[in-house]
Amino acid sequence: MDNRFSNIFNLTEDQAIALLKKPLNTEDGTSERYVGAAHLINFPTERSINALIEAIEDRDPALENRIARRKALESLGRLKAVRALPTLRACLSDEDVLTVENAVWSIGEIGTEDESILEEIANLLGKPNQTYRVIIHTLANFDYKPAIDRIKPFTNYDEESVVSAAISSLARLTEDNSQMGRVVEFLQNDNINARRACIQDLIDVEYYPAISAIAKAPISIAFRLRGIRLLAAKGIGKGKITFGDIESSLDRIIRDRPQDIEMVxxxxxxxxxxxxxxxxxxxxxxxxxxxxxxxxxxxxxxxxxxxxxxxxxxxxxxxxxxxxxxxxxxxxxxxxxxxxxxxxxxxxxxxxxxxxxxxxxxxxxxxxxxxxxxxxxxxxxxxxxxxxxxxxxxxxxxxxxxxxxxxxxxxxxxxxxxxxxx
The missing domain is CATH 1.25.10.10 (Leucine-rich Repeat Variant)
Structure with a gap:
């Protein structure tokens, strides 16, 4: 994890906890609670974990508190706080969709072998207006095959990044890459978020045939370079591809000439x-x-x-x-x-x-x-x-x-x- 900007305010643990516990009616309480929750990732201690759990269990519906709770959930995930799993699980039924999203993501970061938790996450696919991409990715990362039939309908969803996640996750869960060409096509989608998101999906599936298409995609060099580096490292390490297979694509990305890009x-x-x-x-x-x-x-x-x-x-x-x-x-x-x-x-x-x-x-x-x-x-x-x-x-x-x-x-x-x- 890149921590270059994680403690830009140079807060101590005591100061961060104090901010997190600030009363909501104080001036700038919104940002202060959020900042406290964010900065506790610098302190992997019992005190920090307890303070974050306590913040999440404060269910005051005020917007500033919801924002702080979401950040506290994320921080517990980054801290890989196993002890916080019951608290995170309780948030899966929260009415705030972004709180649910962060709870799912954090459970994915911490890890669990409790299939009842994974089943709760899978059931979220049947609830309206959820952040389905994060849910689908998390289930695939856990290799939770009982979710396959619930993921399938999302291959025809009306949001491209969700479709990409569904197709790639099914490929991982079923070991059938026959539909991955649809994910490669998202590299040329009008929607910039779809173009960016599908690169992560291609990495997750280790779909090496996409390397040349990634090199030519009209996306920031940072996304394309990360994609080709991760795919190349995995493929070469496993003997699936050779450097000769990716050399021209890697050189094309590094040179980054507009005339080498397939325009959308x-x-x-x-x-x-x-x-x-x-x-x-x-x-x-x-x-x-x-x-x-x-x-x-x-x-x-x-x-x-x-x-x-x-x-x-x-x-x-x-x-x-x-x-x-x-x-x-x-x-x-x-x-x-x-x-x-x-x-x-x-x-x-x-x-x-x-x-x-x-x-x-x-x-x-x-x-x-x-x-x-x-x-x-x-x-x-x-x-x-x-x-x-x-x-x-x-x-x-x-x-x-x-x-x-x-x-x-x-x-x-x-x-x-x-x-x-x-």
């Missing part, structure tokens, strides 16, 4: 450059990739100035647009942006992590020889995509460094190096 959106008429620049700020990366592709194809001469302008005004502080601007300057081979790209390579703020690998690739694309020593320095990083991107960029600049990482701790970098050296 289209323009009915050619947009202005100004419109396309604004699209780079969109949260749907499918729209960002379409804008980037159109910029490269239609406005290559005017684009560098426009990109540098938006970088100076906004993109330097917007991690999504920052990533796309850095990448596009490299694809446009804009050598004058060398210093900006090097600065992006060295930006170690967590939210700008994607831009570092994009900057490495951009340095290779603008073919600046003076970047070689800088890229070689980054080979000491533990960050997978940055190291892999730097190795690709160095190769593009005429420097093969694969022998230096032939024994790398990361499975895929080691596999790539040995594949290149064989």
């Amino acid at each position: 959106h289209e323009y009915d008429q050619l947009p202005s450059l100004e419109f396309l620049i604004r699209e780079l700020y969109h949260t749907d990366f499918g729209r960002c990739y379409l804008a980037g592709k159109t910029i490269l194809e239609t406005y290559p001469a005017q684009a560098p100035e426009a990109l540098l302008k938006t970088y100076a005004e906004e993109a330097h502080n917007d991690y999504g647009a920052h990533f796309h601007v850095v990448k596009l300057l490299g694809l446009l081979k804009h050598k004058s942006s060398y210093d900006l790209i090097v600065e992006a390579l060295h930006n170690d703020s967590p939210q700008f992590q994607k831009s570092r690998a994009a900057a490495a690739i951009a340095l290779g694309n603008i073919h600046e020889i003076r970047a070689i020593p800088i890229l070689k320095e980054t080979l000491n990083t533990p960050i997978f995509d940055l190291k892999y991107a730097s190795l690709l960029a160095l190769e593009q600049l005429g420097e093969s460094c694969w022998s230096e990482v032939a024994n790398d701790q990361n499975l895929l970098i080691k596999a790539k190096a040995n594949y290149k050296l064989s």
